[in-house]
Amino acid sequence: MLAASPLPYRPSPQLLAQMLMQRREQASAIAAVADTAPIVLPDIVEWAAQRFYVEETGRPILLEPVQQTVLRLFFEQRENGRFKWQTGLYSTIKKSGKTTVAALVQQWACETWGRYKQIYHLGNKLEQAKERAFEITRKSIELSPFADQWDVMA
Incomplete structure (x- = not known):
């Protein structure tokens, strides 16, 4: 699921740091009790070459070598x-x-990340949250042959 929502307030740097620490502690606690084998994710570059479509071309993305290395x-x-x-x-x-x-x-x-696959786009206003990366992702999904596998909520 892909969703866009406004950020109702502007958190302070201290609050952001505290929230990040809480998320890390939660993730560590979850990882400590997980008894499943590690998930090996597909290579992001190879995945993109097959499944991430670009609106301008209507075809999968061609990443530059530096982008491939960074990803x-x-x-x-x-x-x-x-x-x-x-x-x-x-x-x-x-x-x-x-x-x-x-x-x-x-x-x-x-x-690829398994259950609870949610990505949130946050912004000070709803329109800001929905504009850029969310819109590019939505269009990529619509162009792909895998669009029927998605539930895009805006």
Whole structure:
């Protein structure tokens, strides 16, 4: 499921840090009791070449080598199935595809991360939350032959 919603308030940096710590503690507690084998996710670059469609071409995306390297690095998995990195920062010049890459990651996460596949787009206003990456992801889903597998809520 893919959903857009406004952020009803602007949290302080301290509150954001506290929320992040709580999420990490929850994730650690869940991981500690999980008795299932680690999930090996598909390579994000190979997945994108087959399943992430670009509106301008109507075809799957062609990632630049630097984008491929960054995506593979960000989503490298350890032997236990967890990601090697908890945080990734991708910065580059304007109009270089950052929003499209974010949309690609969102769609990949929804399709491959198992149960409870939800991605939220947050913004100070609903329209801001729905504009960019959410819209690119929605269009990619509509263009793909897998559109019937999705429930996109806006």
